[in-house]
Amino acid sequence: MKSLTALATLAALGLASAASADIKIGATMSETGPAAFLGDPEAKTLKMLVEKLNAAGGINGEQIELVLYDDGGDPNKARTFATRLVEDDEVKAIIGGTTTGTTMSIIPVAEDSEVPFISLAGAVEIIEPVKEWTFKTPHTDRMACEKIFEDMKARGISKIGMISGTDGFGASMRKQCLGVVGNYGIEILADESYGPTDADMTPQLTNIKNTAGIQAVLNPGFGQGPSIVTRNFQQLAVGLPLYQSHGVASKSFIDLAGAEAAEGVHLPGAALLVADLLPADDPQKPVVEAYTAEYTAKYNEAVSTFGGHAYDAFQILMQAIERAGSDDPSAIRDEIEKTTGYVGTGGVVNMTPEDHLGLDLTAFRMLEIKDGTWTLVE
Amino acid sequence: MAELMQFVLSGLTVGAVYALVALGFTIIYNASDVVNFAQGEFVMLGGMITVFANMAGLPIPLAALTAIVVTAVAGVALNKLAIEPARGAPVVSLIIITIGASIFMRGLAQVVFDKQLHRFPAFTGDTPIMIMGATILPQALWVLFGALVVFAGLWAFFTRTLTGKAVLATSNNRLAAQLVGINTNWVMTMSFALSAGIGALAGVLVTPITNTSYDVGIALALKGFAAAMLGGMGNPIGALVGGLLLGLIEALTAGYISSVYKDAAAFVVILLVLFFMPRGIFGKSSTDRV
Numbered sequence: 001m002k003s004l005t006a007l008a009t010l011a012a013l014g015l016a017s018a019a020s021a022d023i024k025i026g027a028t029m030s031e032t033g034p035a036a037f038l039g040d041p042e043a044k045t046l047k048m049l050v051e052k053l054n055a056a057g058g059i060n061g062e063q064i065e066l067v068l069y070d071d072g073g074d075p076n077k078a079r080t081f082a083t084r085l086v087e088d089d090e091v092k093a094i095i096g097g098t099t100t101g102t103t104m105s106i107i108p109v110a111e112d113s114e115v116p117f118i119s120l121a122g123a124v125e126i127i128e129p130v131k132e133w134t135f136k137t138p139h140t141d142r143m144a145c146e147k148i149f150e151d152m153k154a155r156g157i158s159k160i161g162m163i164s165g166t167d168g169f170g171a172s173m174r175k176q177c178l179g180v181v182g183n184y185g186i187e188i189l190a191d192e193s194y195g196p197t198d199a200d201m202t203p204q205l206t207n208i209k210n211t212a213g214i215q216a217v218l219n220p221g222f223g224q225g226p227s228i229v230t231r232n233f234q235q236l237a238v239g240l241p242l243y244q245s246h247g248v249a250s251k252s253f254i255d256l257a258g259a260e261a262a263e264g265v266h267l268p269g270a271a272l273l274v275a276d277l278l279p280a281d282d283p284q285k286p287v288v289e290a291y292t293a294e295y296t297a298k299y300n301e302a303v304s305t306f307g308g309h310a311y312d313a314f315q316i317l318m319q320a321i322e323r324a325g326s327d328d329p330s331a332i333r334d335e336i337e338k339t340t341g342y343v344g345t346g347g348v349v350n351m352t353p354e355d356h357l358g359l360d361l362t363a364f365r366m367l368e369i370k371d372g373t374w375t376l377v378e
Numbered sequence: 379m380a381e382l383m384q385f386v387l388s389g390l391t392v393g394a395v396y397a398l399v400a401l402g403f404t405i406i407y408n409a410s411d412v413v414n415f416a417q418g419e420f421v422m423l424g425g426m427i428t429v430f431a432n433m434a435g436l437p438i439p440l441a442a443l444t445a446i447v448v449t450a451v452a453g454v455a456l457n458k459l460a461i462e463p464a465r466g467a468p469v470v471s472l473i474i475i476t477i478g479a480s481i482f483m484r485g486l487a488q489v490v491f492d493k494q495l496h497r498f499p500a501f502t503g504d505t506p507i508m509i510m511g512a513t514i515l516p517q518a519l520w521v522l523f524g525a526l527v528v529f530a531g532l533w534a535f536f537t538r539t540l541t542g543k544a545v546l547a548t549s550n551n552r553l554a555a556q557l558v559g560i561n562t563n564w565v566m567t568m569s570f571a572l573s574a575g576i577g578a579l580a581g582v583l584v585t586p587i588t589n590t591s592y593d594v595g596i597a598l599a600l601k602g603f604a605a606a607m608l609g610g611m612g613n614p615i616g617a618l619v620g621g622l623l624l625g626l627i628e629a630l631t632a633g634y635i636s637s638v639y640k641d642a643a644a645f646v647v648i649l650l651v652l653f654f655m656p657r658g659i660f661g662k663s664s665t666d667r668v
Binding site: 235 | 395587589591593598
């Protein structure tokens with residue numbers, strides 16, 4: 001019996017090495033740890049797509065082999081895994097870097113070993129300044145700020161109060177918002193903050209409420225903070241428009257804040273979240289609907305924008321490999337940079353040598369919460 | 379004036395949460411001198427089990443009761459499986475064991491439940507109550523009420539009942555307590571069950587305000603511990619006053635100075651208090667026999 005198992009193992013190993021002649025793609029993601037809610041749908045999406053592509057005959061007649069590591073959200077591990085991907089597994093491209101922290105530690109490895117790398121993290125620093133081998137798919141904080149300010153400007157709002165979380169997401173978005181707010185002729189009259197685990201924000205909101213002239217309030221934040229801000233906002237009857245960030249654009253936010261408190265909240269969100277609300281002629285509609293259907297059928301859970309980022313990264317990479325007609329990393333890199341008109345879950349991607357993200361503000365939709373559900377504002 | 383009132387009400391809301399968590403530290407500390415760092419995980423279990431029992435179809439009161447009972451059992455298991463086998467180990471080792479237990483419980487909750495944030499509706503609605511131009515949510519009153527009831531219960535337990543005195547005796551000198559006929563093993567088991575139950579009750583009461591997820595325990599335990607230290611570890615009135623004081627300092631700093639210095643101000647006050655009163659505001663001065 002034992003020898004039989006050994007034989008089977010040997011056979012499996014033999015199969016594995018035979019398969020390694022195919023195109024190898026590497027990924028390091030945070031499937032566990034504090035960023036698991038981001039990394040988990042990303043990894044699931046990649047596995048699903050690779051399986052589907054291989055079943056359909058692969059790409060350029062070759063099968064794709066995915067080498068996936070779980071870095072647990074630890075930048076040190078991410079760097080180790082990236083090195084292993086490049087040196088031991090000899091992958092042709094890397095997808096991953098679930099968080100900005102892990103991405104930043106993968107970048108030097110990808111740049112030094114000249115392997116194309118598509119990150120799934122948010123910060124604008126990843127692609128600014130442009131790095132030759134590094135790309136990313138998610139929208140940046142700055143774009144969310146710009147989308148919100150654009151909407152405020154259109155509504156004639158010029159003086160606002162801001163209350164941000166002091167966690168990584170909130171602090172980074174606050175910085176980006178402060179950087180671009182001047183371009184829209186909007187003034188921030190009150191700039192308050194709260195800790196990521198705080199249970200009550202009424203003192204900060206009272207100060208904002210009592211600041212004369214404020215026409216709207218913006219809350220860059222993530223996790224539980226925004227839901228508490230929203231409830232406190234209603235508790236104090238502030239009576240001004242409340243803008244939340246793309247960080248809370250998920251169904252659970254409405255549940256956490258309560259439909260009554262969340263009524264009328266404005267926020268920018270990806271098309272993926274409102275797949276069923278998009279007009280029939282929207283170019284993104286078929287893409288987001290197909291991905292949603294496929295993902296929910298396979299894993300029986302709701303899609304998230306994070307899985308969508310992995311979807312986009314994989315499709316961009318596969319199209320680049322197809323166009324390059326080879327698995328030479330340098331040829332793949334050049335083709336990724338030439339990506340134009342790719343319609344993904346995050347928006348329409350048009351990359352250039354100066355722009356390794358390729359999204360514009362149309363990637364975000366302005367949403368308003370009405371009767372406990374999303375509605376599109378146009 | 380309305381402004382000050384709002385800051386005070388906010389401080390009371392947050393302070394009541396801290397106080398309720400701080401009260402949970404009291405019993406185990408009194409029985410064994412161990413600061414149970416898994417106390418935050420009991421609070422988390424209280425909230426999470428209620429959420430999931432509710433999702434499974436139980437009405438909130440029944441779900442809350444289930445959560446409290448299950449968490450008390452978890453407390454007993456913690457004592458039987460981790461603390462009791464290490465009997466005789468120095469207090470520091472036992473504290474480290476509770477830290478390990480908290481990491482284990484967090485990991486387990488992540489697998490058994492999920493990694494999302496959850497909340498259930500407030501017991502008596504979300505309509506704010508107006509007091510002198512300021513507002514407070516009804517749920518905050520529930521938390522305050524809960525903290526007062528637990529405080530009164532603990533005070534009566536330690537000063538009016540034989541069992542409570544047995545707990546204190548066990549802490550003072552385990553051998554002497556055994557010699558006068560106290561079953562110290564049973565006292566320890568009961569302390570863990572009670573502490574866990576109080577923690578779970580805290581979780582049930584605060585979840586509509588703070589939300590809950592598998593990892594809320596750390597932050598709550600840290601603030602609750604700070605509150606207990608401020609008031610005097612092991613003393614129920616210390617836990618109550620310490621919690622409310624911590625909440626008020628945070629809210630007033632956020633309101634009048636800047637929200638950036640909120641936590642810093644609270645910890646500066648704690649440091650100052652501990653500098654001049656090392657046993658906390660209500661702590662008894664320690665007497666060591668030589």
